[in-house]
Amino acid sequence: xxxxxxxxxxxxxxxxxxxxxxxxxxxxxxxxxxxxxxxxxxxxxxxxxxxxxxxxxxxxxxxxxxxxxxxxxxxxxxxxxxxxxxxxxxxxxxxxxxxxxxxxxxxxxxxxxxxxxxxxxxxxxxxxxxxxxxxxxxxxxxxxxxxxxxxxxxxxxxxxxxxxxxxxxxxxxxxxxxxxxxxxxxxxxxxxxxxxxxxxxxxxxxxxxxxxxxxxxxxxxxxxxxxxxxxxxxxxxxxxxxxxxxxxxxxxxxxxxxxxxxxxxxxxxxxxxxxxxxxxxxxxxxxxxxxxxxxxxxxxxxxx
Amino acid sequence: xxxxxxxxxxxxxxxxxxxxxxxxxxxxxxxxxxxxxxxxxxxxxxxxxxxxxxxxxxxxxxxxxxxxxxxxxxxxxxxxxxxxxxxxxxxxxxxxxxxxxxxxxxxxxxxxxxxxxxxxxxxxxxxxxxxxxxxxxxxxxxxxxxxxxxxxxxxxxxxxxxxxxxxxxxxxxxxxxxxxxxxxxxxxxxxxxxxxxxxxxxxxxxxxxxxxxxxxxxxxxxxxxxxxxxxxxxxxxxxxxxxxxxxxxxxxxxxxxxxxxxxxxxxxxxxxxxxxxxxxxxxxxxxxxxxxxxxxxxxxxxxxxxxxxxxxxxxxxxxxxxxxxxxxxxxxxxxxxxxxxxxxxxxxxxxxxxxxxxxxxxxxxxxxxxxxxxxxxxxxxxxxxxxxxxxxxxxxxxxxxxxxxxxxxxxxxxxxxxxxxxxxxxxxxxxxxxxxxxxxxxxxxxxxxxxxxxxxxxxxxxxxxxxxxxxxxxxxxxxxxxxxxxxxxxxxxxxxxxxxxxxxxxxxxxxxxxxxxxxxxxxxxxxxxxxxxxxxxxxxxxxxx
Numbered sequence: 001x002x003x004x005x006x007x008x009x010x011x012x013x014x015x016x017x018x019x020x021x022x023x024x025x026x027x028x029x030x031x032x033x034x035x036x037x038x039x040x041x042x043x044x045x046x047x048x049x050x051x052x053x054x055x056x057x058x059x060x061x062x063x064x065x066x067x068x069x070x071x072x073x074x075x076x077x078x079x080x081x082x083x084x085x086x087x088x089x090x091x092x093x094x095x096x097x098x099x100x101x102x103x104x105x106x107x108x109x110x111x112x113x114x115x116x117x118x119x120x121x122x123x124x125x126x127x128x129x130x131x132x133x134x135x136x137x138x139x140x141x142x143x144x145x146x147x148x149x150x151x152x153x154x155x156x157x158x159x160x161x162x163x164x165x166x167x168x169x170x171x172x173x174x175x176x177x178x179x180x181x182x183x184x185x186x187x188x189x190x191x192x193x194x195x196x197x198x199x200x201x202x203x204x205x206x207x208x209x210x211x212x213x214x215x216x217x218x219x220x221x222x223x224x225x226x227x228x229x230x231x232x233x234x235x236x237x238x239x240x241x242x243x244x245x246x247x248x249x250x251x252x253x254x255x256x257x258x259x260x261x262x263x264x265x266x267x268x269x270x271x272x273x274x275x276x277x278x279x280x281x282x283x284x285x286x287x288x289x290x291x292x293x294x295x296x297x298x299x300x301x302x303x304x
Numbered sequence: 305x306x307x308x309x310x311x312x313x314x315x316x317x318x319x320x321x322x323x324x325x326x327x328x329x330x331x332x333x334x335x336x337x338x339x340x341x342x343x344x345x346x347x348x349x350x351x352x353x354x355x356x357x358x359x360x361x362x363x364x365x366x367x368x369x370x371x372x373x374x375x376x377x378x379x380x381x382x383x384x385x386x387x388x389x390x391x392x393x394x395x396x397x398x399x400x401x402x403x404x405x406x407x408x409x410x411x412x413x414x415x416x417x418x419x420x421x422x423x424x425x426x427x428x429x430x431x432x433x434x435x436x437x438x439x440x441x442x443x444x445x446x447x448x449x450x451x452x453x454x455x456x457x458x459x460x461x462x463x464x465x466x467x468x469x470x471x472x473x474x475x476x477x478x479x480x481x482x483x484x485x486x487x488x489x490x491x492x493x494x495x496x497x498x499x500x501x502x503x504x505x506x507x508x509x510x511x512x513x514x515x516x517x518x519x520x521x522x523x524x525x526x527x528x529x530x531x532x533x534x535x536x537x538x539x540x541x542x543x544x545x546x547x548x549x550x551x552x553x554x555x556x557x558x559x560x561x562x563x564x565x566x567x568x569x570x571x572x573x574x575x576x577x578x579x580x581x582x583x584x585x586x587x588x589x590x591x592x593x594x595x596x597x598x599x600x601x602x603x604x605x606x607x608x609x610x611x612x613x614x615x616x617x618x619x620x621x622x623x624x625x626x627x628x629x630x631x632x633x634x635x636x637x638x639x640x641x642x643x644x645x646x647x648x649x650x651x652x653x654x655x656x657x658x659x660x661x662x663x664x665x666x667x668x669x670x671x672x673x674x675x676x677x678x679x680x681x682x683x684x685x686x687x688x689x690x691x692x693x694x695x696x697x698x699x700x701x702x703x704x705x706x707x708x709x710x711x712x713x714x715x716x717x718x719x720x721x722x723x724x725x726x727x728x729x730x731x732x733x734x735x736x737x738x739x740x741x742x743x744x745x746x747x748x749x750x751x752x753x754x755x756x757x758x759x760x761x762x763x764x765x766x767x768x769x770x771x772x773x774x775x776x777x778x779x780x781x782x783x784x785x786x787x788x789x790x791x792x793x794x795x796x797x798x799x800x801x802x803x804x805x806x807x808x809x810x811x812x813x814x815x816x817x818x819x820x821x822x823x824x825x826x827x828x829x830x831x832x833x834x835x836x837x838x839x840x841x842x843x844x845x846x847x848x849x
Contacts, residue, residue, distance in 0.1 A: 002705065002706050002708070122677060123494075123675075123677050124679060126674075128673035129671075129672050129673070132671065133362065140809075147800040148797040151797070155792060156789075193739060196809055197742070200746050207750065207791075207794055211790055239760075242756050245756050246749075246756050248702075249749070252698045253696075253748070256698070257692070260691045268738075
């Protein structure tokens, strides 16, 4: 029998003071990011903010400074340029704050045709989005997230106890916020694809939490004379090898996607990778200790 | 123990059905016999625009403009009618987005005006506003009707144009009240396709006003971009019934663009709705032009106009750009005309398409435009597939190393998951996008999770000294609730995303929900059958796990 971890008996609950502190910082970061997004000060993708993005593939390497200079000279404002040096690609983003300027994409192409005449390029992708669409997307995403949170709380509350539902929802929310916060600090662009990644990791982290809770429930039913802290600690230790094996496999899947998935998949996989690590951490160090924090009245699990 | 045969049959049937459904999505399908292609599923998974390249546009029809256009036309008709019936009216003008104002020459003319308008313009309601002024507004149900008709006509026109442009499997549909979604997969020249869709293609024939002093003062050529200055300089002197429009020239050698301003009558002598056909022809100097045919009313009108205006110049205008302004040499009968101008064969071809498909009833605005070039699409799909495959191999190896022979069972479950999922997606003719691939990856992750949960439980049971079969059964039973709970919670998330998400998020939700359902099936039936099968053939006293 090959085992990464044998039978463990780690006092996870004893560490809760430190883990709560760390999680507090992570969540604060996420809240700041959320606030900045609300204010429009974060690096929102144009699918949310509205604007134009043009991705070009050149034959020869292009200097990002020269490109910026040329674009600014042509009178385009709020231009952001990102380069993918490996493929001689440039991503030019122009954020529109008022209306969709139909000609922005053409203007960008013209600039490169004129100022970089000796370096032919093909257009990989253009995206133009009016601000009304962006706002609708933002609203839709928020509604979807709220509804799924509510559904989860209700389901977990029905299957376990109310406080389990709340703890699971907090842990899941914690993970999403933490990844959002890290992305904000790294100044990564928040696009629709990143939101998809956040939702995916919410699903993953939830599964992780439910697995731990399930074991806690089982143990609570079997031996309810033990102190709560011991019961929870035992449960976490019992499912630990499963938690580690699954997280490792998912990380094994995500590393090649992050490194070689191409520019479209890179940020997406990175968000998932961070999410898996944080999600694993949170089901052990956040969701479970929350149950100690909020002991509640003995619910249906303990009454038997 | 439950009988194995029934479950085994169920499993085999689902695998075969999935493979048959998925077959059309592979290159293998083209080499299948004819009877197969005809009688069995022949539509597979479609690749999304982000994977195969193409254009996704959301157009918004400016339906209010359709009302303005209708009111403008009515105002024109009124002027003619009043002149015909000798009603003393000073002016008829559209004064706001929804109103026409009539100024009377004498206060007593109100009755005469009302008798004409009540009879001829029942969709307008008029009220006096002061002594000599009448204000007409369009009735609200009529305004609604015009707006609705504008959107559905725009939809029809866009569809006609794209059909003639020739795109494989385009998607054109209405979204909400005003919006039209257009998806053109695999288009090589996105700019051209967009122009083709967006052009209002309102063809007008307008007489030049050559008498007025402004016409003589206008410069013959200005560089492109200087139009505003011309308008600013001459704007105040233009008579109210005229306007300045520009003709575009491109110098063949340098590619420099210049514009020629013309002073033309605002009122169109003839518009494109009397066209029956438009085709490209090549002139004697290898220049492309578009030859158009009028219907019988159009032909008569055109003949009359040309007869009345011999030796005068008439501008041929498309979407407020002058294409040419030839001098009418003689009366032109037969209902034919030519549109010449400085354009390439390709441009002439597109012009003929938009003229044939008809004008848009109101301008459309592109409010969302996602264009993915074919190379990026190919790049993403190659890299995506390569790294997914690589990741899959890593997982398969890991499972076998960690769980030995039971790992093979887990690998079987993963393959089963993947086969059923692609089969089901193909069965629904789903569109696979990048977020969809993300959904598949998550499903694989959850498949691994289910197996690991069960195996860890079985290991625990074995550690307590149970024999193999009871340990397997107990492991499955105990893991079952956990698997169910974790899947249902994820399903809730997937469902919320499906209901409230848009576009790519919806695609993700679909693969996720299907994947979870399939995963439950394989975890609870698929792998258990294999264990039971192994157990039946001779009692196992050791399990490689």
